[in-house]
Amino acid sequence: MRNAFVLSVLILTLSGCKSLVEKGNNLFQAGMYTQSAEYYEQALQEDPHDIEAQKGLRQARHKILDKGLIDVRMLRLGSNPTGAAMKLESLLRNQIAWHIEPFGPIANTQNEEIGYATLWLKQRAAQLGQSRFPDQFRFFEHSYAFLISNAQLQSQFSTYRAALQNKAHAQCTRMSTKTTNERFYLRQFTEKYCMAWDLPQELTTITQDPTRYSSIQLTPRFKVNLHRTSRQANALKTASSELKQIFRESLWYNPVGQNTFKLKFDANLEHTRKAKLVNRHTHFTLVEEKQSKTNPSDTLDVEVKKAFRYPVTEFTEQFSVNAKYEGVIAQQHIEFSVDDSQTHYTQSHQADFPQLNIKPMKATFLDVDSKLDKQLSTLQQDFKSQLERVWIDTHCNGLIGAQYGEYILRCGKSSPDNEFVNSWFKKQFGLTYQEMATLYAL
Numbered sequence: 001m002r003n004a005f006v007l008s009v010l011i012l013t014l015s016g017c018k019s020l021v022e023k024g025n026n027l028f029q030a031g032m033y034t035q036s037a038e039y040y041e042q043a044l045q046e047d048p049h050d051i052e053a054q055k056g057l058r059q060a061r062h063k064i065l066d067k068g069l070i071d072v073r074m075l076r077l078g079s080n081p082t083g084a085a086m087k088l089e090s091l092l093r094n095q096i097a098w099h100i101e102p103f104g105p106i107a108n109t110q111n112e113e114i115g116y117a118t119l120w121l122k123q124r125a126a127q128l129g130q131s132r133f134p135d136q137f138r139f140f141e142h143s144y145a146f147l148i149s150n151a152q153l154q155s156q157f158s159t160y161r162a163a164l165q166n167k168a169h170a171q172c173t174r175m176s177t178k179t180t181n182e183r184f185y186l187r188q189f190t191e192k193y194c195m196a197w198d199l200p201q202e203l204t205t206i207t208q209d210p211t212r213y214s215s216i217q218l219t220p221r222f223k224v225n226l227h228r229t230s231r232q233a234n235a236l237k238t239a240s241s242e243l244k245q246i247f248r249e250s251l252w253y254n255p256v257g258q259n260t261f262k263l264k265f266d267a268n269l270e271h272t273r274k275a276k277l278v279n280r281h282t283h284f285t286l287v288e289e290k291q292s293k294t295n296p297s298d299t300l301d302v303e304v305k306k307a308f309r310y311p312v313t314e315f316t317e318q319f320s321v322n323a324k325y326e327g328v329i330a331q332q333h334i335e336f337s338v339d340d341s342q343t344h345y346t347q348s349h350q351a352d353f354p355q356l357n358i359k360p361m362k363a364t365f366l367d368v369d370s371k372l373d374k375q376l377s378t379l380q381q382d383f384k385s386q387l388e389r390v391w392i393d394t395h396c397n398g399l400i401g402a403q404y405g406e407y408i409l410r411c412g413k414s415s416p417d418n419e420f421v422n423s424w425f426k427k428q429f430g431l432t433y434q435e436m437a438t439l440y441a442l
Contacts, residue, residue, distance in 0.1 A: 019043070021053050028056065033063040061098050062106065065091060069109045076113070081120040085144060088117050092146040118151040125153075129160040133430030134167040134197075138439055168197040171429075176201050178404040184209045184256070185409035192440045211330070212257035216247045218265055225270040232372055236267050236323075239376045243325065243383055250387045251413055252329060267323035271368050274316045280349075281309040282356055308358070310351035315363050317344040321375055325383055332390045336382040338375040342366065388414055396420075412442060 024039035040057035043050055068091045075084035091110075095102070102110050121144060128137040137160060141148060148154060172194040179187040184206055194201045222236050247253055247261060285303050292298040324337035348363040395410035396418055405424065412421045412433045422432045429436055436442060 020046070021050065021056060024053070024056050024060070028060055028063075033060045033067065036060045037064065058100070061094075061100055062102075065095065065100070065102060065110075066106050069106065069113060072113045073109070076116055081117075084113070085117045085120055085147060088113055089144050089147045092150055096146065114147070114151055117147055118153065121148060121151060121153060122156070125157055125160065129163065131430060132167060134164040134171070135436065135439060136430045137164055138196075139431055139435050142439060165197060165199075168193075169199055172197060172199045172201065175405075176203065179203055182210065183404070183406040184212075184254075185413075186404065186406045189405075189409055189440065189442065196440060206256060208258040209254055209256050210258045212254045213247075213252050213259045213261040213329075214255055214257035216244050216253075216261045216263060218244055218263045221264070221266045223268045225272065227271060227273045232269065232271060232368060235372055235376065236269060239267075239323075239380065240265055242376075242380055246380060246384050247387065250384070251391050251410070252387060261327065261329060263325055263327040265323070265325050268321065269323075269372070270318060270320045272318045273365070276314045276316075278312050278314055279309055280312050281307045282353075282358065283307050284356060308351075308353055308356060310349055310353075310358070312347050312349040312351075313363070314347045315345070315365070317346070317366055318342075319344070319366055319368055319371065321372055323375065323379055325379060329387070329390055330394045332393065334383075334386040334390065336379060336386065338379050340371060340375050342371070409442065412437070 020039045020043035024036040024043065027033075027036035027039065037057055037060040040053045040060060043053035044057065047053070068087060072084045072087045072091070075081075075087060088110075101107075124140060125137070128140050131137065141157065148157065172190070175186070175190040175193065179190050187203055187206060190201065191203060218240055220236070220240050224233070224236070226232060243263065243265060247263070252261065283305060284307075285305055287301050288304050289299045290302045292300050318341075320339075320341035322337065322339035324335065326333075326335040328334070344366045346363040346365060348361055350360050351358050352360055391414050392411070395407045396415050405428070408421050408424045411418055412425075415421065416433050416437065418433075425431060425433045425436055431439075433442070
């Protein structure tokens with residue numbers, strides 16, 4: 001509760017600050033160094049030469065480093081050497097990115113923690129060097145690259161290279177024997193894997209992938225009725241192009257695909273605007289002086305009824321759109337439709353009679369661009385979602401265990417956290433899909 005109260009007070013204080021630098025200064029004084037650095041960075045984006053912001057950012061980053069090293073020590077003392085090493089690795093990466101060099105007590109603390117981390121790195125390397133999964137060692141080196149470099153352990157770790165290479169060679173050979181023309185993803189992965197371990201393989205070139213598509217054939221059928229000032233004439237053509245682009249960016253598209261995807265795109269679009277000129281009138285009463293009939297020398301105040309007449313242009317606006325796509329991919333039918341309609345009335349005139357509260361009025365027309373964009377965007381988003389859904393249905397359900405990893409790799413592209421995918425990768429490589437993706441750009 002106390003922390004929440006302090007944060008609330010701080011937010012109220014910041015709302016009255018005049019500049020980003022002042023906000024950063026207040027957060028710095030409150031010990032919120034990461035947040036203060038964000039404000040200094042924003043200030044430098046606006047003015048890269050702001051000396052006060054540069055100074056504040058430099059001080060904040062040194063404080064972040066100091067606090068981070070305290071976290072490292074607490075993790076180590078808490079018997080969590082892995083967490084300590086990970087935190088220390090992130091601090092070293094930040095130092096390089098920020099172009100800062102620790103000094104004084106901070107440097108002493110960092111050197112001390114690097115010493116402890118070095119002992120853990122050596123122990124962990126010895127364990128992974130005995131693992132039957134060579135990629136675990138490779139991922140270990142990748143994860144702690146800056147720490148390993150800072151501790152100057154590269155030459156020592158290179159002694160594990162020969163044994164790791166032999167294990168990777170066996171893995172590469174097993175994968176190479178499983179690649180066929182129908183295992184496109186497995187072939188790509190095998191090439192990357194073997195090349196990364198300096199074991200290039202001469203695999204048969206795949207000329208066609210029978211499960212994917214190299215082109216899209218879109219058949220548009222449009223009915224359009226627009227008034228002469230409408231700006232939506234090309235909206236449906238643009239939507240057609242965007243549907244094609246969505247397909248080309250999907251996992252289903254590849255230049256070596258054997259098939260052509262056929263998509264129907266039907267749409268009816270109407271936007272009409274009719275104008276009618278009418279005359280309006282408003283009655284009002286004036287008091288006028290008139291000569292008395294009984295006594296011509298006297299005048300009387302007499303109420304006179306009058307009418308103010310003015311022309312008004314009335315507009316009736318009709319908008320409607322209904323659009324639908326339909327196609328078959330991987331033997332699954334996909335379709336979706338959107339529709340919207342509205343009748344809108346507005347008017348305009350130039351009459352100006354303040355005493356009757358009559359002022360010139362401009363017609364307010366429908367924002368048809370936004371309404372149409374919203375519907376077409378919904379259609380396109382659903383098309384993208386349907387393509388992803390069918391990919392998952394095809395490759396992550398039922399057939400996922402088929403073709404020695406081919407469907408595992410295809411499933412991983414869309415569902416990297418899939419339990420079966422990660423189980424397979426752990427069994428084959430000792431790592432998760434995401435970890436292997438980091439090493440081999442899956």
